[in-house]
Amino acid sequence: DVVLTQTPLSSPVTLGQPASISCRSSQSLAHIDGHTYLSWLHQRPGQPPRLLIYKVSKRFSGVPNRFSGSGAGTEFTLQISRVEAEDVGVYYCMQATHLPPYTFGQGTKLEIK
Amino acid sequence: EVQLLESGGGFVQPGGSLRLSCAASGFNFNTYAMNWVRQAPGKGLEWVASISGNGVIQDTDSVKGRFTISRDNSKNMLYLQMNSLRAEDTAIYYCAKGDFDNQVWESGIYWPSFFHDWGQGSLVTVSS
Numbered sequence: 655d656v657v658l659t660q661t662p663l664s665s666p667v668t669l670g671q672p673a674s675i676s677c678r679s680s681q682s683l684a685h686i687d688g689h690t691y692l693s694w695l696h697q698r699p700g701q702p703p704r705l706l707i708y709k710v711s712k713r714f715s716g717v718p719n720r721f722s723g724s725g726a727g728t729e730f731t732l733q734i735s736r737v738e739a740e741d742v743g744v745y746y747c748m749q750a751t752h753l754p755p756y757t758f759g760q761g762t763k764l765e766i767k
Numbered sequence: 768e769v770q771l772l773e774s775g776g777g778f779v780q781p782g783g784s785l786r787l788s789c790a791a792s793g794f795n796f797n798t799y800a801m802n803w804v805r806q807a808p809g810k811g812l813e814w815v816a817s818i819s820g821n822g823v824i825q826d827t828d829s830v831k832g833r834f835t836i837s838r839d840n841s842k843n844m845l846y847l848q849m850n851s852l853r854a855e856d857t858a859i860y861y862c863a864k865g866d867f868d869n870q871v872w873e874s875g876i877y878w879p880s881f882f883h884d885w886g887q888g889s890l891v892t893v894s895s
Contacts, residue, residue, distance in 0.1 A: 687872060689871075691871055691881070697812075702886065703812065705881055708869060708881045748882075750880045751871070753871065755825075755827045756804075760811050
């Protein structure tokens with residue numbers, strides 16, 4: 655199974671400042687069809703996860719453009735250009751290249767300093 | 768508007784059984800693979816099982832032989848029959864679906880490449 659390792663596990667950030675979360679995969683997430691199926695989700699306390707980014711860098715409908723994704727192969731990054739209060743919560747990366755199973759990173763908790 | 772509404776969670780003793788249901792609306796149910804994802808208290812997300820529109824199943828190793836995913840396309844319902852429950856199965860169980868235009872080909876079936884519609888979840892507690 656693909657193991658996704660996120661760093662950091664906790665990220666205290668000042669409002670208005672940037673934030674970055676890394677997701678490293680135990681094997682390349684490049685699919686034979688040419689796509690890379692790495693997505694990012696955000697979960698607020700008591701809520702289900704919400705999709706932010708799919709296929710590494712595509713923002714899902716309605717996601718603010720302060721969120722961006724990048725990477726290739728085994729190294730991926732989620733960046734928030736200017737953190738807002740509503741961005742607190744836990745962020746997960748997820749892969750769908752090597753199925754089954756779908757696997758998730760262990761999560762990164764974003765909190766405001 | 769897509770809606771996914773889970774039900775059937777509750778408290779059960781180890782070794783017991785529960786059946787979760789997910790009522791789906793707002794989309795053409797029988798054309799989408801449907802999925803269960805769980806989250807233990809204070810922990811991360813774990814995929815449990817998926818079922819294609821025509822009933823092909825994938826599930827994670829830790830539930831094989833104990834959990835069975837199924838669907839009734841005539842009722843727009845997704846199910847998870849959970850038998851031989853263990854304390855480590857305690858979690859919120861989410862019903863989730865992906866996007867028809869973003870799927871990945873695996874073992875002859877198209878599966879969602881991400882999950883973007885989620886229910887609110889159903890809590891299952893396994894304890895003596």
